[in-house]
Amino acid sequence: MSYYFTIIGTRDNPLFEIDFGTHKLGGDGVARFRDEAKHMNQFIVHAALDMVEEAQWMGKDLYLRRVDTFQNNHVHCFLTGGNVKFMLLMNPDPTASSYASYRSPPPSRPSTARQSASMLAANPSSQATEDAVRQFMLEVYEAWLKCIMNPFYQVNNVVTSPIFRGRVATAAKKYL
């Protein structure tokens, strides 16, 4: 289970990027995207912005739930008031998701079946997943608000604060 979290500014520009793995079920919190996938993640998230723009007018909630699916990746989005998008891409088994030949054999870990049942991305539209992602997003949003209150931060600038990064990582550890 690997996650790629990015914050997209108003001009499709990434402000923050982090990838991490799950901490649940004995996960070590390390993302296991393949090199190719790391590259593709940005593209997938970029393409999902189209869906965000569609979904954002549908409700009044800032959290837009799952907005897009691309092959085996699910993208959840949280839209701030300033039109900054928090995009969380989750891939249940990145080692298995090849973009060139998608259907490679499933992973051979014996406990996969049991684990994946409780994994979030294995069931991306389930209420449990949505709740966890929502909580994660809200916590990041709080950290984000504090971060952009920095008078030296200008809109649409890249966030380099290590504290913010740490907070995102903590939130990820807590919920995902």
Added chain:
Amino acid sequence: MDRYSPVAPSHVRVLVLPVGRVDRTRFVHFLTRLQKEAAFVQLADLPSDEDANARLSTLSPKTFPNGSILFNYSTVDQIDQHHQLSPFELFREPLLVLGVAHLDGVTPEDAEKELKEATQYLRERHPRVVHRQLLALNEPASESNVHHGNVISIAEPFRDGDGALKKAVHELASRFLAELATYTKAMQASPSIQTPGQTSRSLQTQPVREKSRQIGAGLPSGRHTPSGSEVSSPTSDNSPSRPPSRGFGSPPPATSFNQMQHVTSASGGLGRSDSRASSKSQSENRAETQDRVSVQGFGSNTSQEKARNRGKARVGIVIGHIHLMAGQWNEALRILIEHTTRSRALADHLWHAKGMEGICNCLLLIAWAGLEFLIPSLLLQSDRTNTSGHRKRDSQNGETPARKFANILPEVFKSIMNLYLAGDGSLELPPVIISEAAIRFSKTLAIIRRYNGQLHGTSLAHIVQDKIIPANGSGDDLSISLISRSAVADMLSLAQPVSDDTLTLADHISILAGISSVYSILQMNRKKAITVRAMVAKLTAALNRARKLGAAEMGIHPAASLSAETGAGTILAVVEESGGINDLISQIIDIYGAEMMSPLPPTSHTPAPKDLSHGSTSEVHFGNDALKESIMRDMVAFCEASPDPYGVLRLTASLLKSARPCAAVDTEPEFSNSPIEEQEHLRLAAIISRTIGVSKTLGLPDVQATYWDPFLVRGIEFKPAKATQKVILRSKLKTAVPSADDRIPGNPLLYDPNTSRPGTAITPEKLLLVAAESVECTIELQNPFDMPVEIERMVLVAEGTEFATSYRPCTLGPRRIQRIPLSVSPDNVGESRITGCRIKIFGCHEQIFYIVEKPWTDRPTLLVKDHGQNGRRPIKGVRGSGITYPETSQIAAKIIGKQPILVFESVSLLESSLMLLEGESQCFGITLRNTSSITASVFEAVGTKNVLGLADEMASPVNIAPGETATLKFEAVGTAGVSEIQADFYYCSTADGANTSEYVRMLSVPLNLTVNAALRFQHFDVLPTDSSATFMLCFDIGNAWPKPLTYSCEVASAEKPEADDDDFCTENGTLGPGEVARVHVKIKRWSSLADCDKKEVCRQLADHLRVSWTCENRTGEMDLSNMSLPTEAIALVQGPPVQVDLHILSMAKQKSSTRSFAGAKIGSFMTVRANLTNRITTPTSPLFIQLHTRTADGALYNDRHIAVAGAQHRILPPLDGWCKDKIVDFVTCPLMAGVVELKVTVTPIGTASAPSGSWVSADSLMINVE
């Protein structure tokens, strides 16, 4: 006709083939005509053929004249795999083959033969098609032409819009319908039709996991289809060797529940629980499917009956589709509804879905034809099963069928998709079918959505005819449209091909193209971009692989991407045809926020200076840099594979441009982080040079990039002209001494708060250039990249004139700002502005670069108003706030007509240096030559002041013809301390007129001068004399020359004391070497002396004294101007401010030179008059005047000798400045004979300004009393 047209199932695929020799362009032209003019054939237009009419009762055009046949002309036969889908999707197979023969200039016999052969050939090659037809193109309607067999001939085949084509196609259609009727009959005879996507053989070749999925299906063929004779088409080849079907493209399994939902929902709705199997693990899958099969087998004891019914329904659905193609839409609808209902009842899901799709197609076409229709309950039922809410609303509103149809379409499509995806048990459809269906459905929905969710004329025209009508402004009215974009996108995502190994490359690419087209209808640019990117990546890989294979076959090493063997012709053809591709690439790159360079050579249009920042202010900050770089790399790879050298260059240059922050860099070495590493610059540059190199060897014309840094030119600076070439404004001739380092005046203040005020800025002086005369200038170029740039040519760009430029090619080094010298000469006379520089860089177009002197970088705008992709475009009215543009500078120049140039030719001296003794003078001539092509006129010649001058005053300007010389006489005077002298000649062209020309030039001729000392003066002193009108100057005069000198000191005549015989007036003598003599000269005061300051006194004194010397043949006159006198001496020279002059009235002087009077008688009265003169401008203080009397021996004052009437002293009022002749009279009477001296003294009476006794002025005279 689009492959992904929403009504593609109703298209009749026509394969158009050239027969015999047909010119390629002609054939293509004819094909385009067919596609344009004959794609839609109305049944009403078909000729009524009584004979045929009888034969085809079902497909007769007369039965349903409103229908149309939709021909899809193409030149390529679909690959075999598509044919296998044929009866299920009949439109994939070409039903009609057109042989196009061009019988121009062929004898009828030959023609007949040829046509016969062609007919034979077509029959052999295309045995399965329904109808084969030859079309003969008779260009100049040669009536003699054959009517061989069933050949249809067309007159005027190449004239656009000609009716003959339509007529021919009508005939063609009518024949085709006749054949189709036969085909239908054959089809009706077949008991069942196989569903594609089933494998029965060669399981070994399947991947393991697919094998597992197909275990159930892997039993003997026909397990799920009725046993018995299977006829897939009348001309079926009954392929035992049919390759294994590749199509098992199912949604991704195992980890994604997304697709599983479709399965469950679909099967749930239809009461089939067993198809959940697809999500189970392998072993379970196997077991369950086997179970299910057995259950199915035992489930009904009338399985044979059921299978036969299924078969019948399937045949019926195919027949319905044939009617649909034949334009019999009403009939088709009826047949389809009937058989689809049956298939549904029999749980033949794939065919049920197929039938539903056909029904939708029928309804769309009927609606398009403008006919009335009712929505069959079949669709409504399927709708009801999913959402009952919709239905309620529909019935409440009482909408028109079209509107209702549009409203239920999303649900209908969704359920059809679900059926397709679910497959029939373990049987799954090939991914091509699913993907294409998904694209068709989503396209239909997208189009309907585009027209506000309504099915009306325009939207239907778009759907059926692909006629795009610009949507009106309210295209996005969500309140009207029930179809949400995300719903359409969701459906479209089903079309996304997920596996490569089961799709051929062509299909894969084609499907991706179809998906991207629908995204573009939906205006989901980013989604479109990612699809196109995937497509381009596929294409690139395919092209490269193809090239490698091809190269290997030819025995060529495939390393070079643009190998020379490709040939220029091929590449040019590729480039020519890739116009659309280029647009696509530009679009995609634009979506990712990167910027493409203009493909046009930039010299063809002159961009406004504002364009410098084009795409660099807000646009540059759009998008993700990593993505931009990645997408551009992909595109470069694609262009390399194409091969399109132009595209490679354009993209690489764009990539380089984005590699650096778009900025006019500062000299400070602070480059911000660059998206591309330094090594990459070199690599990209290598790509460019390699591409250009290969293109050159191939002989491709004009393969050049656009240079990637618009801020190349950072400044142009003209070197100040050499002194000989400098042109001076005549009005400034006297005021400013021209010098070589005469610069444009700048503001001396580092910070001047007033500079920003209007009118206070210093306007830089205009650059003055002379026509046709070359000037040196330097051009400052920046190169922030890590690679050197070769500059081949540079030309100044100016308004008003051209500059002839001479330039040596040079290299601009990496990461620097470099100055490059250039010599330019303007062509025309007049005002001009230098705006930039046209520079040709190796591998790039010649481009105009504007001058950007000040450092500038783009700043992201702080105003965040844009939403999504709108950020790429400027918002009206918001633009400009906080955005600064780079300032371009211009150099104003004034170009004047040709000016002559004089050079110094020679000087008439033995050596070019002079040796003079101090005070000596010598004449010599300076010769000048005119090297220019016009006559020069020297109107003034000036030498060093006091040293050198013209020997004769210049009466009229000296004209010097081109190439000629002229000599001017000069006289130099030896002056101590001067070693260098120069003669300045001012000249202009005679054309301008010597006195009227505005501009002049100056030539300076420097000469060396050695001055040796002759006489030396020392110890100047001044002694008073007895008269207040004179003083005595005395000094030492020494001989510094090693030879004897004769000197002569003389006081200028006017100031000589009156007595000529006075010895002190002149002094002569001879001095041996080193000898010193003291000289005394008596000098009369002159009038302007008293008022001067110390220096002036010395200067005037030097003017009045002439000291000349003679030594052998040399003579000279010494200059005393630097003599220095002590302060007391100065006072003595100046004398008191008031001069008093004493004389006796009515008595003559004895001698004019003395001051004694004779003839005074004892006892007689005489008046002694003192004449007072104020010699200075300021008034004096009150004066005290006193008369003193003395005897000749001067010892005693004695009243007995002379008596004075009244007081001997007076007090006088102040004298005004320059007041003359203030007279004071004393009346005296001598009492004894003898000599009496009378003396008056005048002193000021003490005031604050002039204390008493500060000076005394006196005069005296002697009276000889008899």
